[in-house]
Amino acid sequence: MAQAQVPVTVLTGYLGAGKTTLLNRILSEQHGKTYAVIVNEFGELGIDNDLVVNADEEVFEMNNGCICCTVRGDLIRIIEGLMKRKQKFDGILVETTGLADPGPVAQTFFTDDEVRARTRLDAIVTVVDAKHFLGQLEQGDEAEEQVAFADVILLNKTDLVSEPELKTVEDKIRAINPLARLHRTQKSQIELDAILDKGAFDLRRILEFEPDFLSHGHDHDHEEEVTSLSFTADRPVVPERFQKWMGALLQLRGPDIFRSKGILAIDGAPRRYVYQGVHMMMDSDWGAPWKDGEARTSKLVFIGRNLDGENLKRGFEDCLK
Amino acid sequence: MKLDLANPAWRQALPPSRSVNSEAPVAACAFNRDGTLAAYALGDGAVRLLPAEVDAAAPDAQPPVHSGAVLCLIGDPAGDGFISGGDDGRLLRVNTDGTAAELLNQKGRWIEHLAQHRASSAIAASAAKNAYVVKAGEVRELGPHQSTVADLDFSKDGSRIACAHYGGVTVWSLGQDTLPPRRFAWAGSHVALRWSTDGKFIATATQENDIHVWRIAQATDMRMQGYPAKVKSLSWTADARFLYTSAQPVFTAWPFAGKGPEGKPPLQFGDEGAGLISVVAAHPTAEYVAGGYDSGELQLGDIKTRRSVVLKMADGSAITCLTWSPDGQKLAAGNDRGDMLVIDLRR
Numbered sequence: 046m047a048q049a050q051v052p053v054t055v056l057t058g059y060l061g062a063g064k065t066t067l068l069n070r071i072l073s074e075q076h077g078k079t080y081a082v083i084v085n086e087f088g089e090l091g092i093d094n095d096l097v098v099n100a101d102e103e104v105f106e107m108n109n110g111c112i113c114c115t116v117r118g119d120l121i122r123i124i125e126g127l128m129k130r131k132q133k134f135d136g137i138l139v140e141t142t143g144l145a146d147p148g149p150v151a152q153t154f155f156t157d158d159e160v161r162a163r164t165r166l167d168a169i170v171t172v173v174d175a176k177h178f179l180g181q182l183e184q185g186d187e188a189e190e191q192v193a194f195a196d197v198i199l200l201n202k203t204d205l206v207s208e209p210e211l212k213t214v215e216d217k218i219r220a221i222n223p224l225a226r227l228h229r230t231q232k233s234q235i236e237l238d239a240i241l242d243k244g245a246f247d248l249r250r251i252l253e254f255e256p257d258f259l260s261h262g263h264d265h266d267h268e269e270e271v272t273s274l275s276f277t278a279d280r281p282v283v284p285e286r287f288q289k290w291m292g293a294l295l296q297l298r299g300p301d302i303f304r305s306k307g308i309l310a311i312d313g314a315p316r317r318y319v320y321q322g323v324h325m326m327m328d329s330d331w332g333a334p335w336k337d338g339e340a341r342t343s344k345l346v347f348i349g350r351n352l353d354g355e356n357l358k359r360g361f362e363d364c365l366k
Numbered sequence: 367m368k369l370d371l372a373n374p375a376w377r378q379a380l381p382p383s384r385s386v387n388s389e390a391p392v393a394a395c396a397f398n399r400d401g402t403l404a405a406y407a408l409g410d411g412a413v414r415l416l417p418a419e420v421d422a423a424a425p426d427a428q429p430p431v432h433s434g435a436v437l438c439l440i441g442d443p444a445g446d447g448f449i450s451g452g453d454d455g456r457l458l459r460v461n462t463d464g465t466a467a468e469l470l471n472q473k474g475r476w477i478e479h480l481a482q483h484r485a486s487s488a489i490a491a492s493a494a495k496n497a498y499v500v501k502a503g504e505v506r507e508l509g510p511h512q513s514t515v516a517d518l519d520f521s522k523d524g525s526r527i528a529c530a531h532y533g534g535v536t537v538w539s540l541g542q543d544t545l546p547p548r549r550f551a552w553a554g555s556h557v558a559l560r561w562s563t564d565g566k567f568i569a570t571a572t573q574e575n576d577i578h579v580w581r582i583a584q585a586t587d588m589r590m591q592g593y594p595a596k597v598k599s600l601s602w603t604a605d606a607r608f609l610y611t612s613a614q615p616v617f618t619a620w621p622f623a624g625k626g627p628e629g630k631p632p633l634q635f636g637d638e639g640a641g642l643i644s645v646v647a648a649h650p651t652a653e654y655v656a657g658g659y660d661s662g663e664l665q666l667g668d669i670k671t672r673r674s675v676v677l678k679m680a681d682g683s684a685i686t687c688l689t690w691s692p693d694g695q696k697l698a699a700g701n702d703r704g705d706m707l708v709i710d711l712r713r
Contacts, residue, residue, distance in 0.1 A: 095433060095454070098453075098476075099474050099475070101494070101495075101513075101514065103513045105513070105532045105555045105573075106553065107554070108553050108554040109574070116555075118514075118532065118555040118573065119514055121573070122514065126435070126453060126478070129435045129437060130390075130391075130410075130434065130435040130453075131391065131408070131409040132410075156573075
């Protein structure tokens with residue numbers, strides 16, 4: 046049966062950030078829509094509802110020798126199972142545990158043909174606890190990685206901190222991930238339009254991103270930290286060189302590169318070439334045509350750990366005509 | 367029984383059939399033990415029972431017996447009805463009058479796969495990381511496995527059961543429960559499993575579009591690659607000489623007679639169908655095979671003459687299930703738009 050792909054929203058956030066509150070609101074509010082919710086087995090969702098499915102975050106490594114090619118096999122199974130129901134869904138929400146790496150969830154939607162045929166990854170939404178975020182950064186990589194992967198960030202519990210504290214947290218979030226849309230919230234209260242159906246992984250909508258954070262640069266004193274780097278170029282990109290460079294880069298540095306996006310002006314091509322990736326997995330396509338007289342500027346963004354700005358800059362410049 | 371696929375009658379007209387639409391996707395279908403009824407597992411919680419004779423009138427739909435989707439269904443080896451499992455976590459015995467009795471309740475989990483051993487009237491069901499064997503009213507829990515059980519099957523003599531999961535297969539001994547389970551390891555996610563009809567091999571399909579087969583006695587294994595899509599359906603011939611696999615446009619059979627398939631290409635035969643085979647089912651006793659395509663086409667093949675004939679034309683709705691009647695004279699099939707079919711092959 047031909048049917049539209051169901052959008053899937055991934056909901057991450059450190060323990061206690063407010064994910065469960067948000068899910069409870071989505072499930073109990075009168076919005077006239079039907080959402081299936083896939084929760085982790087240790088979750089505490091108070092709602093007993095046949096739209097809620099328990100999952101167990103079963104991650105497996107693809108048998109291809111790549112250590113970052115990890116996939117949530119349970120999601121593949123559950124999505125196939127949900128598609129057997131007569132009832133159709135307006136969306137699917139996947140909640141991860143507070144300590145989960147969002148990589149495997151996202152990569153699942155790049156990997157399985159049937160999941161791709163029936164659903165589309167819409168966005169990764171991360172709930173951040175404004176009061177405890179800075180402390181959580183000290184406790185491990187999880188809180189930082191969840192922000193790095195995000196397309197939408199809810200900076201939650203803003204009522205528990207002062208405005209200067211909030212500003213510090215916001216600056217920290219922006220240093221990790223300047224691309225995500227950030228909303229300040231209390232008790233996870235937000236219009237559903239702000240988090241659902243965002244099309245963050247839609248190659249046709251990737252044009253909307255504007256890397257206006259070039260000034261952040263790279264700080265070698267903190268190279269263990271997660272940062273984002275962006276590059277622009279006015280000279281056209283030579284496709285063979287770019288493919289070779291990007292292929293080698295992701296092969297070598299895939300585990301450290303969480304998200305990447307790009308809009309490229311390919312030498313001699315009338316249309317934009319757009320791509321985006323999660324670790325080593327990538328999607329690409331031709332985008333909208335360049336208009337007459339429009340500046341053909343290529344843009345490239347990486348969010349990851351231990352990014353070597355000089356090296357990436359040189360690598361990209363070698364791809365230009 | 368004999369099906370002469372060279373008979374021009376196959377190409378002049380499609381065989382007699384009946385199709386009833388349920389408006390809910392069909393996840394599984396089965397015939398009952400004596401072959402008088404066909405049943406269909408539906409996405410609205412109903413197990414729909416229809417007479418196996420194609421010219422018999424279809425009775426009205428019965429109310430749903432599960433509260434979510436029915437995910438799996440087999441004929442009851444111990445009675446005239448069926449056994450069904452659903453995403454409501456219930457395993458049910460569905461009687462011929464449509465009433466149901468609960469055998470197991472695993473609320474919050476899905477009952478996703480079923481297996482049976484006819485001679486000993488045993489059935490097995492998977493629910494999350496566990497398998498449950500139900501025999502003579504007793505339930506035995508096997509597990510937990512390292513990940514959710516993705517498929518399961520009994521050995522030929524019913525003394526063991528194999529469960530597929532991440533990292534390989536676990537084989538449990540059912541007769542002596544003091545015997546530790548045996549592991550057959552291969553990295554990755556195994557998504558389908560069939561024990562060979564002679565008991566010597568266990569075949570799995572993996573997430574990475576290939577097939578893995580273990581020779582049980584020698585504990586050696588082999589891997590078959592080159593599929594363009596995930597193989598979701600495996601079927602051994604009655605004589606265990608061939609393993610049929612889905613995910614190809616023609617019937618594809620790996621030869622297991624003699625030295626086995628190592629170094630040999632699979633036998634491929636029949637007319638290329640529309641799309642890829644989504645479900646394949648070897649005949650229960652003879653050399654025939656049925657294949658359902660993701661385009662909705664159905665074909666019948668004969669491995670001896672390497673011929674195939676079309677049983678149903680493509681219609682854009684993927685065949686999701688396909689099974690032979692116990693006497694091998696009829697086929698039941700279902701698709702993702704809710705069509706419930708029976709095809710009579712006697713001509």
